[in-house]
Amino acid sequence: xxxxxxxxxxxIVFWVVMLSMISAIAFWVDSVIRPRFPHLNTDRAGxxxxxxxxxxxxRAYAAINSLKPGxxxxxxxxxxxxxxxxxxxxxxVHGPGAYSYTTTIPPxxxxxxxxxxxxxxxxxxxxx
Ligand SMILES: [Zn+2]
Numbered sequence: 691x692x693x694x695x696x697x698x699x700x701x702i703v704f705w706v707v708m709l710s711m712i713s714a715i716a717f718w719v720d721s722v723i724r725p726r727f728p729h730l731n732t733d734r735a736g737x738x739x740x741x742x743x744x745x746x747x748x749r750a751y752a753a754i755n756s757l758k759p760g761x762x763x764x765x766x767x768x769x770x771x772x773x774x775x776x777x778x779x780x781x782x783v784h785g786p787g788a789y790s791y792t793t794t795i796p797p798x799x800x801x802x803x804x805x806x807x808x809x810x811x812x813x814x815x816x817x818x
Pocket of ligand 1: 737781782783784805806807810
């Protein structure tokens with residue numbers, strides 16, 4: 691049996707066991723831990739941040755232009771280089787096509803660009 695050099699049989703077995711344990715833990719965290727703690731779900735959180743950014747941008751745009759709920763939104767003045775939002779918002783799961791943009795300023799509490807995924811609906815939007 692070879693006993694010199696780094697890769698002795700014992701070390702090979704050690705690393706095989708270590709790597710399979712690490713991947714087992716990673717798999718366990720992903721499949722068991724993550725669904726139990728929705729706030730750790732970064733995909734949903736990333737989407738909610740996008741929806742909030744768009745909402746805040748529209749509220750700012752409405753305030754600057756003295757617009758009321760029901761007034762039309764010119765999205766070219768909100769999204770684009772040099773505007774409130776530089777880049778077109780993109781859901782981490784469903785991409786930029788996930789958001790349906792309203793054409794008018796919505797009343798307080800109504801999202802201007804909700805994600806099509808019901809699981810991505812932000813909570814506590816009554817005063818948005
Ligand atoms: Zn989404």
